[in-house]
Amino acid sequence: MFLSAYHFDGDPAVLIPAYETLMSGFPPDAAQLHVCVVTDSGITVYDACPSRAVFEEFSREFPAMVVAVGLPAPRITPLGDVHNAITAVSR
Structure with a gap:
C-alpha cells in the first residue's frame, strides 16, 4: 500500500459536507x-x-472529482509505502 495525504484548507464546517459527498461516490x-x-x-x-x-493514476483523475463536489484544490503529499497498519474502528 502507498499512503498519501490530501490537505484541504478552509472551514471544516464547509469542507466536511463536501468531503462526505465526495466519499458517497465511492x-x-x-x-x-x-x-x-x-x-x-x-x-x-x-x-x-x-x-x-x-x-x-488516481491523482490525475482526482482534481475533477474534488471540483465537482465543491472542495478546494488539495495540497497532495505522497508519503510512502505502508510498512504496518493497525486499526480499531469505533464511532
Whole structure:
C-alpha cells in the first residue's frame, strides 16, 4: 500500500459536507485505508492506494472529482509505502 495525504484548507464546517459527498461516490469497500482528520486549518485525508502507480493514476483523475463536489484544490503529499497498519474502528 502507498499512503498519501490530501490537505484541504478552509472551514471544516464547509469542507466536511463536501468531503462526505465526495466519499458517497465511492463503493464502501473501495478504500483499504482511509482517514479524514479535522485540523485547525481544514481537513486532511490520509488515503492508501494499492501501489504508487495506482496513486499516480488516481491523482490525475482526482482534481475533477474534488471540483465537482465543491472542495478546494488539495495540497497532495505522497508519503510512502505502508510498512504496518493497525486499526480499531469505533464511532
